[in-house]
Amino acid sequence: MKDDFINTVKSLIPKVDYCSFRFVNKYTNVISATRGVVEPVTISEDDGLMVTVFNKGGYGYGATSNLTKKGISEAVNSAVEWAKFSEKKLTYFPDLKKMKSRVGNYYTNEDEHWSQVSTKDKTDYLISVNKALKSQPTISNWGASIRFNKIETLFMDTNDSNVRQKISYLLPQIVVSAEYKKEIQTRTFGGHAHARQLGYNFIDQIDMINKGKTLAQEAVELSKSPNCENKITQAVIAPDQMILQIHESIGHPLELDRILGDERNYAGSSFVTPDMFGNYQYGSELLNITFNPTLESELATYNFDDDGTNAEKKYLIKDGVLIRPIGGLFSSQRLGLDHVACSRSCNWNRPPIDRMGNINLEPGKDSFDEIIKSVEDGIYLETNNSWSIDDKRNKFQFGCEKGTLIKNGKFAGMVKNPSYRGITESFWKNLSKVGNGETNNILGTSNCGKGEPNQTIFVGHSTPICLFENVDVFGGV
Amino acid sequence: MRDYFKKISELLFNNLESNEILILNIDAEKTDFIRFNHAKIRQAGNVNQVTLTLTMIFKRKTLTSIIRLSTDFKKDSLLLRRTLSYLRREIPELPSDPYLIFEKNINSFENDHTNNSLNNYEITDNILEGFKSLDMVGILSSGSIIKGFSNSLGQFNWHESESFNFDWSTYAKTGKAIKQNYSDQTWNQKTFDSLLLETKQKLKVIDNKEQIINPGDYKVYLSPSALNEIIDMMSWGGFSYKANKIGTSPLHLMAKGEKKLNKMVTFSENLSNGISPKFHSDGFIKPDLTELIIDGEYKKSLISPRSALEYSVNHNAAEYYESPVSIDLKEGTIKSDQILSALNDGIYISNLWYLNFSDRNNGRITGLTRFGCFQVNNGEYQGPINTMRFDETVYNIFGDKLLGLTDKKQLLMDSSTYEERSTHSSTIPGAIVEDFKMTL
Numbered sequence: 001m002k003d004d005f006i007n008t009v010k011s012l013i014p015k016v017d018y019c020s021f022r023f024v025n026k027y028t029n030v031i032s033a034t035r036g037v038v039e040p041v042t043i044s045e046d047d048g049l050m051v052t053v054f055n056k057g058g059y060g061y062g063a064t065s066n067l068t069k070k071g072i073s074e075a076v077n078s079a080v081e082w083a084k085f086s087e088k089k090l091t092y093f094p095d096l097k098k099m100k101s102r103v104g105n106y107y108t109n110e111d112e113h114w115s116q117v118s119t120k121d122k123t124d125y126l127i128s129v130n131k132a133l134k135s136q137p138t139i140s141n142w143g144a145s146i147r148f149n150k151i152e153t154l155f156m157d158t159n160d161s162n163v164r165q166k167i168s169y170l171l172p173q174i175v176v177s178a179e180y181k182k183e184i185q186t187r188t189f190g191g192h193a194h195a196r197q198l199g200y201n202f203i204d205q206i207d208m209i210n211k212g213k214t215l216a217q218e219a220v221e222l223s224k225s226p227n228c229e230n231k232i233t234q235a236v237i238a239p240d241q242m243i244l245q246i247h248e249s250i251g252h253p254l255e256l257d258r259i260l261g262d263e264r265n266y267a268g269s270s271f272v273t274p275d276m277f278g279n280y281q282y283g284s285e286l287l288n289i290t291f292n293p294t295l296e297s298e299l300a301t302y303n304f305d306d307d308g309t310n311a312e313k314k315y316l317i318k319d320g321v322l323i324r325p326i327g328g329l330f331s332s333q334r335l336g337l338d339h340v341a342c343s344r345s346c347n348w349n350r351p352p353i354d355r356m357g358n359i360n361l362e363p364g365k366d367s368f369d370e371i372i373k374s375v376e377d378g379i380y381l382e383t384n385n386s387w388s389i390d391d392k393r394n395k396f397q398f399g400c401e402k403g404t405l406i407k408n409g410k411f412a413g414m415v416k417n418p419s420y421r422g423i424t425e426s427f428w429k430n431l432s433k434v435g436n437g438e439t440n441n442i443l444g445t446s447n448c449g450k451g452e453p454n455q456t457i458f459v460g461h462s463t464p465i466c467l468f469e470n471v472d473v474f475g476g477v
Numbered sequence: 478m479r480d481y482f483k484k485i486s487e488l489l490f491n492n493l494e495s496n497e498i499l500i501l502n503i504d505a506e507k508t509d510f511i512r513f514n515h516a517k518i519r520q521a522g523n524v525n526q527v528t529l530t531l532t533m534i535f536k537r538k539t540l541t542s543i544i545r546l547s548t549d550f551k552k553d554s555l556l557l558r559r560t561l562s563y564l565r566r567e568i569p570e571l572p573s574d575p576y577l578i579f580e581k582n583i584n585s586f587e588n589d590h591t592n593n594s595l596n597n598y599e600i601t602d603n604i605l606e607g608f609k610s611l612d613m614v615g616i617l618s619s620g621s622i623i624k625g626f627s628n629s630l631g632q633f634n635w636h637e638s639e640s641f642n643f644d645w646s647t648y649a650k651t652g653k654a655i656k657q658n659y660s661d662q663t664w665n666q667k668t669f670d671s672l673l674l675e676t677k678q679k680l681k682v683i684d685n686k687e688q689i690i691n692p693g694d695y696k697v698y699l700s701p702s703a704l705n706e707i708i709d710m711m712s713w714g715g716f717s718y719k720a721n722k723i724g725t726s727p728l729h730l731m732a733k734g735e736k737k738l739n740k741m742v743t744f745s746e747n748l749s750n751g752i753s754p755k756f757h758s759d760g761f762i763k764p765d766l767t768e769l770i771i772d773g774e775y776k777k778s779l780i781s782p783r784s785a786l787e788y789s790v791n792h793n794a795a796e797y798y799e800s801p802v803s804i805d806l807k808e809g810t811i812k813s814d815q816i817l818s819a820l821n822d823g824i825y826i827s828n829l830w831y832l833n834f835s836d837r838n839n840g841r842i843t844g845l846t847r848f849g850c851f852q853v854n855n856g857e858y859q860g861p862i863n864t865m866r867f868d869e870t871v872y873n874i875f876g877d878k879l880l881g882l883t884d885k886k887q888l889l890m891d892s893s894t895y896e897e898r899s900t901h902s903s904t905i906p907g908a909i910v911e912d913f914k915m916t917l
Contacts, residue, residue, distance in 0.1 A: 035723075035787075037574075037575055037576065038571065038572050038574070040532075040539050040540070040541055040574065041539075041540055041541065041571060042541045042542075042543065043540075043541070043542050043543070043563075044542070044543035044544075045542070045543070045544050045545075046543075046544075046545050047545050048526065048545060050522075052522075059518075059520065059521065060521055060522050061520070061521075061522030061523070062522055062523050062525075063522065063523070063524045063525065063526075064524075064525045064526070065525065065526045065527055065528075065545035065546065065547065066525065066527075066546075066547040066548060066549065067547055067552075068547050068549045068552055070549070071525075071547055071548075071549070074525070075523075075525070078522060078523035078525075079522065079523075082509075082521040082522050082523065085521070085598055085601070086518045086521050089517055089518045089605060090517055090518050090519070091513075091514045091515055091517045091518065091519045118570060119567060119570045119571065120570045120571075123570075123571065123572060140723055140724050141723035141724060141725065177723065177724055177725065179724055182729075182730070182733070182735075183838060184724035184725070184729075184838055186725070260514075261514050261515065261614060262512075262514045262519055262614070264514075264614045264646055264648065264654065265614045265615040265616065265644065265645055265646040265656070266616075268830075349524045349526055350524075351520050351522065385834075386833040386834050386835065386843075387833055388831045388832065388833040388843050388844055388845065388866075389831060389845075390830070390831070390845045390847075390864045390866070391830055391831075391845070391847055391864070392864070394864075395845065395864060395866050395917050397833075397835070397843050397866060397868075397917070399833070399834065399835060417836055417838075419835060421866070421916065421917050423917075449895065452510075452512050452615070452616035452644075452894070453508075453510045453512075453524075453616065453618060453894035454893060454894045454895040455895075456895055456896075476835070476836035476838065476839060476841070477836050477838075477839035477841055477870065
């Protein structure tokens, strides 16, 4: 952002109790190849600004893609007018004295920048991945893609805050389906889980070609496998399914705006009530959950949230006991609770709300082999393909792409269409083993939807494998 | 905005080099978003966004750039020239696109449904006054939506409308809620007052003691909103030609002729209500009506121009995601004012929530009951039910287990605002289904 532009903006600051300007520049490039053909390449460059005003008990925002002096002035006027209109009509008005001046920055550490690799090299690579995927005649669908996102923000306010952040992330994706007697089974990589704040060297680390070969083989094998049986059993859950389990049944129910009722018309509320913090046994003593915006390369690592709050690691659940919600500086004031830096917005055209950042399950002591050996009769569940949970985040059902039976501590063959259902309040209490750091994966999803107006945002989840007792597992039709 | 779009189109087309073709799509909105909780304002503001999508075609190659505009011609001119240069520089790097297709015939038309009658401060005051003694939560999205198309071959299309969408829930002290929606192009206070009255009447019913039901098979009434959630899931590939070919469609067994639905079931994509634009992002003109399922049999898929080339069939100007934007389900014979007596004993389901597939191959869907769900005995409301998870196949819901559809359909405007306000809608009756499986 050039200085003369910033000076123009400063000249437009209205005479109000508090005003902030949040500029966002978002660059997106998606390259994909499907069934051996490079899809049309799309590059998106999105610039805009949100002006937020708190004044005399009123609040309003104005957001615009018109970054001329006239456009910004109109956005300021919108914010001021809505703040004036909403005086004495608000659900709550924050204590502005608690807002501090923040100055700082954050940049994703990229060893190899996206722009250093040509589009041709990227498309050639994805075509090679496609060739590896179409390894057998029964492969009915296949494809691979790489999404690159770069989000630059500048936050300034009337407290002289000045925060610059640049987050870049990559989302590699592979999909492969195999058909056998009209039964189609699909294996994927990346879609729900593998977004990271890393440079292009991340793609080399993944080795999408060999990953693709393995997934293709698994899809073929799954298409010929029996359906998962219906039974109550032990379930070892892999990180690429744990991510959804944590996201839906810990992350969302702990969001303070849900607990306060803001989301009751759309994303839902929570079974968690304010009196539970500090005493509610959320899970077994092995359950430790952190809000951790400091883990390098995880998707929602940053130094400040979108209201300019300093980001730091804090426990949400410690030894199974619920400690604090995921509530930002503003919403935490509504209950007099401690806050975390989770006030986030998907873009310049949506206001910040309480959001997950990185919500991580801290590793335990057991190795992968020790956990599998401990299972007498159970199932190993990998890669989420279906998710559903009630509006209070209690009754859930998840589907996975791949199930592997475990008998007497050893793997005993694949089953297709494995799903499981349960109730959050009892499920986490059945957590009996947590994998060690070697089983831990840093994962992230780029499409968490919430809010009115609607917002899709990226969140991180770092998790090891976990063993649960008494899980209600079932298969397809 | 229309004149501005024409002006920048002209600028860009005049700067094209030989053998270059340029396709432009503009998406713009000026929207006031007023979010409510506890019948007060939670967040309020205005969003003014203009998005231009530029697709360059050169020697069977294609590249797309999406940018935001300021609508200041001097500022935008620089950005547009720079973007054009970028596309020109990058496009040679790409391989030829075997499925490249765009409209070469010129079919220009314009639709303008704006009347500038929405006063969003006044509407917000009406809402706050109406709900002042109630626990209301929701959102009002109100303003103009613009979709425009032009290409360097000379086609120009325009679709502009002004509308509001008030989507809300009202909570009883028990924690149970009623969900409603009011959307239109002009605010009618009488219509709003009647919806408010309906809210208050339903709240009295839902404030009764919760009826605990257990997993099992139930006779259910699915309101148009609830049924729309199931149809949304079916539409996740179900009507897509490509998804049926590659096997990711939940209706692929129907498309292959191996399964049928009940003869009462007739689905079509019906754009005649004018809510969604009739032009495709590559300039093709969409038919008013595409019959999808007729009398329970799969008739036709939505086929995008790219799928048409990939599979050597004719397309029907479907967008590349190949799912309906304005689906219509034919009405049945159950009297809409006698639903309770038709259901007699069962569960009245007003809304379903968070649906997903349990077994996509076999069209099996799970999800949960949410707002306004009641137990009904002897044709009378008994009270609200506990939240229940269902798990059922579309072949049961719309097949042998379908007892009937209501004789009136409801127009449901999509209140979705991801990235931009949606122009999708559905026109759907309610349904009574037996042996509907509740699992948790």
